[in-house]
Amino acid sequence: MTFYEQQVLSIRKQHFPQAYQVRRIVKAKRFIDSNLSAPINLSVIAHEASLSKFHFIRLFRKCYGRTPHQYRTEQRLIKARELVKSGLSTTEICYALNFSSITTFIGLFKKYTGFTPTAYAQKSNFEEPSFDI
Structure with a gap:
């Protein structure tokens, strides 16, 4: 060697x-x-x-x-992003993913995505018009 x-x-x-x-x-x-x-x-x-x-x-x-806690939080927020797009309410998502409070969930979601869950849902529902040229 x-x-x-x-x-x-x-x-x-x-x-x-x-x-x-x-x-x-x-x-x-x-x-x-x-x-x-x-x-x-x-x-x-x-x-x-x-x-x-x-x-x-x-x-x-x-x-x-990252720590296990950071990883788990990140994975829960990825799942929350999918659930927001599916049309569930913020409260339903918070309880479905076992966050400690709605305020905590909204704060973490905003930190992760840059939007509150409601704003993110509106953003994802908004479709840009397609222009055929």
Whole structure:
């Protein structure tokens, strides 16, 4: 093995989780994705990955570039965007995705999309006229 290969392996060991840990993190991510509307917390997700909470957060951030909470919130807002387009009310979406309050949901939605849910629905319902030339 060359010096270069040894250095690459050393860096990999220092900065990337082991393969079995990555599998656990992916399993936890799938669990999050399949339970977007369920009231799950960090303990439940970390248990699903068979890791301690703090080690799980560290590994998840290494793999996905955000904490599990940030990832889950982002995925719930992506789902909320779809539900807004489908015509559900803000209240129905808030409760369907298990946000803590309507105010919190509206604030997060606006931060994520730049629009309130109502304005986003109006924007998505507005179709630009097509011009045939």
